[in-house]
Amino acid sequence: MSVDRAYHHGDLRAALIGASFDLLxxxxxxxxxxxxxxxxxxxxxxAPYRHFADRDHLLSAISATxxxxxxxxxxxxxxxxxxxxxxxxxxxxGAYVRYVVRTGAxxxxxxxxxxxxxxxxxxxxxxxxLMTTLFELAAATGPPTYxxxxxxxxxxxxxxxxxxxxxxxxxFARNASTVDDIAARATEAARTLITPPPRRRRTTD
Amino acid sequence: MSVDRAYHHGDLRAALIGASFDLLxxxxxxxxxxxxxxxxxxxxxxAPYRHFADRDHLLSAISATxxxxxxxxxxxxxxxxxxxxxxxxxxxxGAYVRYVVRTGAxxxxxxxxxxxxxxxxxxxxxxxxLMTTLFELAAATGPPTYxxxxxxxxxxxxxxxxxxxxxxxxxFARNASTVDDIAARATEAARTLITPPPRRRRTTD
DNA sequence: GTCTATACTACGATAGAC
DNA sequence: GTCTATCGTAGTATAGAC
Numbered sequence: 001m002s003v004d005r006a007y008h009h010g011d012l013r014a015a016l017i018g019a020s021f022d023l024l025x026x027x028x029x030x031x032x033x034x035x036x037x038x039x040x041x042x043x044x045x046x047a048p049y050r051h052f053a054d055r056d057h058l059l060s061a062i063s064a065t066x067x068x069x070x071x072x073x074x075x076x077x078x079x080x081x082x083x084x085x086x087x088x089x090x091x092x093x094g095a096y097v098r099y100v101v102r103t104g105a106x107x108x109x110x111x112x113x114x115x116x117x118x119x120x121x122x123x124x125x126x127x128x129x130l131m132t133t134l135f136e137l138a139a140a141t142g143p144p145t146y147x148x149x150x151x152x153x154x155x156x157x158x159x160x161x162x163x164x165x166x167x168x169x170x171x172f173a174r175n176a177s178t179v180d181d182i183a184a185r186a187t188e189a190a191r192t193l194i195t196p197p198p199r200r201r202r203t204t205d
Numbered sequence: 206m207s208v209d210r211a212y213h214h215g216d217l218r219a220a221l222i223g224a225s226f227d228l229l230x231x232x233x234x235x236x237x238x239x240x241x242x243x244x245x246x247x248x249x250x251x252a253p254y255r256h257f258a259d260r261d262h263l264l265s266a267i268s269a270t271x272x273x274x275x276x277x278x279x280x281x282x283x284x285x286x287x288x289x290x291x292x293x294x295x296x297x298x299g300a301y302v303r304y305v306v307r308t309g310a311x312x313x314x315x316x317x318x319x320x321x322x323x324x325x326x327x328x329x330x331x332x333x334x335l336m337t338t339l340f341e342l343a344a345a346t347g348p349p350t351y352x353x354x355x356x357x358x359x360x361x362x363x364x365x366x367x368x369x370x371x372x373x374x375x376x377f378a379r380n381a382s383t384v385d386d387i388a389a390r391a392t393e394a395a396r397t398l399i400t401p402p403p404r405r406r407r408t409t410d
Numbered sequence: 411g412t413c414t415a416t417a418c419t420a421c422g423a424t425a426g427a428c
Numbered sequence: 429g430t431c432t433a434t435c436g437t438a439g440t441a442t443a444g445a446c
Contacts, residue, residue, distance in 0.1 A: 030234065035420070044430065044432075045421080046430075047430055047431080112374075154376075155394055162363035162366045165367070166366060169313050169316065186363075189360055192398055193394055217412085238439060249413055249414075251443095252412055254442080260441095
């Protein structure tokens with residue numbers, strides 16, 4: 001049971017994906033590299049290439065895992081939010097913030113442009129399921145058209161990604177903001193955007 | 206007046222900053238490099254180092270320029286939005302989207318973590334002025350406390366950055382969304398977030 | 411102030427030993 | 429299935445010629 005050296009892992013493939021998330025959480029795609037992942041696991045820089053054809057295929061596997069896990073986190077948050085459709089969709093913003101801060105693998109990773117042409121059925125299925133889940137949560141709030149449901153998804157994702165991204169970049173550092181703090185603000189902002197405006201000018205009320 | 210070769214520029218320093226913006230708009234910080242900027246201008250890879258001590262000093266100059274220009278764009282958008290304080294602050298979101306799509310130099314570049322410890326008075330002055338302008342626009346909407354004004358700034362910036370970032374990453378590609386389309390959506394979302402909720406539940410109205 | 415040439419580093423990727 | 433060794437490429441940065 002030697003643990004210190006030569007890292008004989010039962011499932012290096014899974015370990016590579018796991019270590020990739022750690023790297024992404026720490027330095028973003030910016031500092032992610034196959035070599036750095038291998039280094040972190042104590043294996044040679046050649047080892048990952050037994051499990052992934054190249055860097056993009058590793059990223060694709062990360063994308064698939066992230067899409068799956070994010071979808072699970074969003075579904076759990078929606079269920080925890082209760083039956084109200086607006087609250088359920090809004091909760092996805094908070095779940096997104098928490099997931100991205102923890103893993104570094106948000107939409108820019110999941111839907112990275114460099115993966116667009118890479119065929120990977122597992123990834124395509126997971127990313128599609130993620131979008132479907134978001135769309136269903138949006139549709140449940142009762143928008144009259146498909147297009148308006150899409151706008152709700154985009155608004156929710158935009159506000160979630162905005163808060164998550166600025167937090168990850170240290171923009172809120174001067175306030176002693178915690179992840180939960182930012183997640184709560186993202187959720188509240190999403191709720192405000194989703195709630196159909198009840199005639200905003202006072203003159204009509 | 207040979208233009209083709211040997212690029213004898215009157216102001217290579219300014220040209221480097223300008224070409225850097227082009228690179229950032231095309232590929233983000235991801236693909237930015239001193240070598241690529243020099244290549245684009247047709248100068249040797251050593252030339253930039255006569256004008257900037259190292260890569261981070263070039264990035265710092267880019268940050269200062271971006272902070273100055275973004276502040277100007279925001280001020281202009283606010284003035285174009287008229288006298289209403291909410292509309293003025295909301296307009297900054299649209300201005301941010303347009304500026305980032307055009308230049309690639311948004312908050313993650315302007316306030317990049319790698320610049321945090323780099324002393325550069327010119328940059329510090331421009332970034333401070335930018336934040337001051339945003340804060341004043343937020344304060345004009347009448348929040349009761351300093352902290353609430355800060356929350357308004359953060360919400361506005363978050364939604365603007367979310368839309369700009371997802372657009373730049375091609376997330377909205379399936380819709381034939383234009384920059385102006387996304388900018389309008391960001392502005393409208395910001396307005397919704399800024400507008401004090403007129404008692405959202407119907408029971409009280 | 412820009413050039414050529416070069417040293418060093420890091421990463422992506424492959425070949426062949428074990 | 430992992431290792432060592434290696435190649436090719438690209439980027440940061442410096443030295444010295446012009």
